Amino acid sequence: MTDLFFYGTLRYRPLLELVLSEPGVSLDMVSADLPDHQVYEVQDQPFPMILPAPGQSASGVLVRGLTVRQIERLNYYEGGFDYDLRPMTFYVSSAQEVEAQVFFPKEGVWTPGDVWNLDAWARDWGELTLHAASEVMAFYGRLSPAEIAKNFRPIRVRAAARIAAAARTPNPHHDVVRDVLVEQHNRGYLNYFAMDDIVLRHRRYDGSMSDSLNRAALMTGQASVILPYDPQRDRVLIVEQFRAPVFMIGDPAPWMWEAVAGMIDPGETPEQAALRELREEAHLEARALESAGKAYSSSGSSAEFVHLFVALAEIVEEISAGGLLSEGEDIRSRILSFDTLMALIDREEIKDLPLLSLAHWLARHRERLRG
Known part of the structure; x- marks a missing residue:
């Protein structure tokens, strides 16, 4: 004792x-x-x-x-x-x-x-620490304290995302307490991202409960995704970087043209994260942010929730050394006219879904922003 x-x-x-x-x-x-x-x-x-x-x-x-x-x-x-x-x-x-x-x-x-x-x-x-500690202690006996320590930031990012998710508007037609029965939940993997698997039953539309379903999910956090737009010059800025998952699936072109993006840190608003990522990845200062929606990026496989923005900014310079070396980032930017961006999309040369979403939002609001 x-x-x-x-x-x-x-x-x-x-x-x-x-x-x-x-x-x-x-x-x-x-x-x-x-x-x-x-x-x-x-x-x-x-x-x-x-x-x-x-x-x-x-x-x-x-x-x-x-x-x-x-x-x-x-x-x-x-x-x-x-x-x-x-x-x-x-x-x-x-x-x-x-x-x-x-x-x-x-x-x-x-x-x-x-x-x-x-x-x-x-x-x-307090609430965030409880979520983070629950994830940490789930790996007691499986990972060392040193392995846990190197992932503290993403653990806290996921904890903040859980709090944000719980605060979203409930569905008036479903009660998760009554309509979802969890039979088993396992935290299977921990790294920069985490992987959880679950066995559950949920209420079907005919009122019955489903059979047991075994599902897994990539547990991430919240992210801000930003397309910089210069209304005066009618141009945008996109960034390119190597994406390991695209390489891992066998795609021969894993260097992706994307919108600026980054995870939202605990205590940070989506807008603050957007402005920070613009500075880090594109060396840009925005004079205003336009909200372009918020949604789960791939609800069948990932818990990631993205906040989409179009950032109004003066776009005059491309860079070839964006991002943070401490996070393994190697990013370059490219300035395009709006019409060139839409032509790339029409030729299916853009493979980043958030960038596609932001470009289509901009197409609908471009005249207002230019006015």
Whole structure:
């Protein structure tokens, strides 16, 4: 049995129970303080860190009597964040000294920010963290903490996408609680994208339940897709890059002409992501964004949800070194007249579906935008 002190996100009871895999378990918890320490935000991250701070006191909870299995699960979850357990001396509410262990960040990994606040974190990041932790812990015993850590960003992107999906308008003719029965759900694969498979039954239009269906889905996130358009010059800008899936299926032309696109980060709006991707991939600043629709890109196989935009901008220069090297991107751009773009589409030389959708939207709104 081991006693641990929690000062950060694991003070959030739903998260602690998820990591321990024992919802509603009776835990021996008591308020405690670690003297001469303080809890700080981590810059650009949705979790805190604890550091020595003479004269300060870090508040938290002491959880007593954790089992070997519970400690292993906690080590797995925290290990991906570059945290290590250390023995320390704490004070409980009665001013009694107790010995316990605490997760400390490895030196030099994170940069501290302001003093951290649990309530503010729970409001802004609690739900997203629960979704992300559910995906992380599904791979306990299958992947190492290091393998999990390298995929934190896409895990959080998918978590934010799940929250956004749940907030969309329900279908008044179907109740997913009543009309979909999940028999088995497995998180089968984790990388930049993830793959889940499921066995389910759903209500048919005649009122009966279907037979069991075994299906798989590519789990991604939300993306912004943008076609830059210069109304004064009546021209667009498209980008080209190598696409591994197109190569993997055997297509001899895996360098694709596309619209500018990128995943929406947690805490980012689709519009903010669109403006960021325009700068990164095309070196463009938009003076306005026109919403051109939002939809699932391939609902039979993928969970990706795209937000389509036409960006009004001054288009005068092509580039040959767009994108971020840190993300393995190698992107060049091409300026086309609107008529040339539509001619390429008519000759079926454009294979990117979002670009096709945006071009047809622009065809219907082009006179208004030029006016």
